[in-house]
Amino acid sequence: MTPPLHAWPQLVGRSWAPLAGGLINKSVKVGSPPVAALQRLHPIFRPEVNHDIEAVTAFLASRGMPTPRLLKTFDGGLFHLEGEACWRALSWVPGVTVDRLTDPALAVEAGRLLGRWHALTADFDHDFAFTRPGAHDTDAHMRRLADAVDRHRSHRLIDAVEPVAEELIERWETWQGRLDGPERIAHGDLKISNLRFDDQGKGLCLLDLDTLAMLPLDIELGDAWRSWGNPLGEDVAEATFELPLFEASAKGYLEAYPLPATEREALAPGVERIALELASRFCADALNENYFGWNPDVAAGRGEHNLLRAQGQLSLARSLRAQRGAMDAVLGV
DSSP: OOOOGGGSTTTTTOOEEEOOOOSSSEEEEETTTTOEEEEEOOTTSOTTHHHHHHHHHHHHHHTTOOOOOBOOOTTSOSOEEETTEEEEEEEOOOSBOOSSOOOHHHHHHHHHHHHHHHHHHTTOOOOOSOOOTTTTOHHHHHHHHHHHHHHTTTOTTHHHHHHHHHHHHHHHHTOOSOSOOOEEEEOSOOOGGGEEEOTTSOEEEEOOOTTOEEEEHHHHHHHHHHHHTOTTOSSOSOOOOOHHHHHHHHHHHHHHSOOOHHHHTTHHHHHHHHHHHHHHHHHHHHHHOSSSOOOTTTOSSHHHHHHHHHHHHHHHHHHHHHTHHHHHHHHTO
């Protein structure tokens, strides 16, 4: 993958290196020290998504919050088309990112950062140019999982995948929570590596903004805490939700952005929901083998890696259900 640096006046002739960690878009950092992150968008994201990024980041910048900003191409555009690929460049915000959250003090800062972001965007009115209907239609994800199992009866991994799929579907059928809450502007993909901190561990900004959307807070925070409360990450078969990390981050969030009880009572089941949903997507792709990226240092193939991820998220969902009462107590509901 050779990035088209020639399309941006700030990037011509600079060095570049791959950026690790993304499961969807292909990313490189440009310059030494870095001046930009250059990304080739996955086809699931249409170029119009960049207009939403421009609108939201311009609003955040106007309120004094650090944020990556889209760099304009030579012709003044927000993105560059090369063949069938859409590329965009975002300014580099210096700081530190972490792949796993293990320190309660950093968890407090993560919560505060997200709370500030939500507080700032609470009164921002924007009609999104790009949307992904059904991105969190958990019922539909479970149906797609069942369909993948039915269509791939001869797959090499079917004997290992099928019991995982059956438990996921059963757990979703017995899940208790809120499906349709009030929507607000949300980041949409709050794994801990999408938060940037300064050298002292204070929260700076949110990264990877192509999942911006109107979402209920229980989905938005459910995705955040699914990631933040699992310091083992997604490449393990057995994961446990760490209540102290949840408690610390919830404290930071609610200090920055207090929520009424009607919102807080939906948050704990939302974390389990997102763990089940992501597990179902990984599980389906263990058979479909056409969506999530994979690491040959972790598993022998794409299917094997996604099965490992599915097993890990399923074990996380088990842990979440067992601790729901304690999570509710942290949230004061």
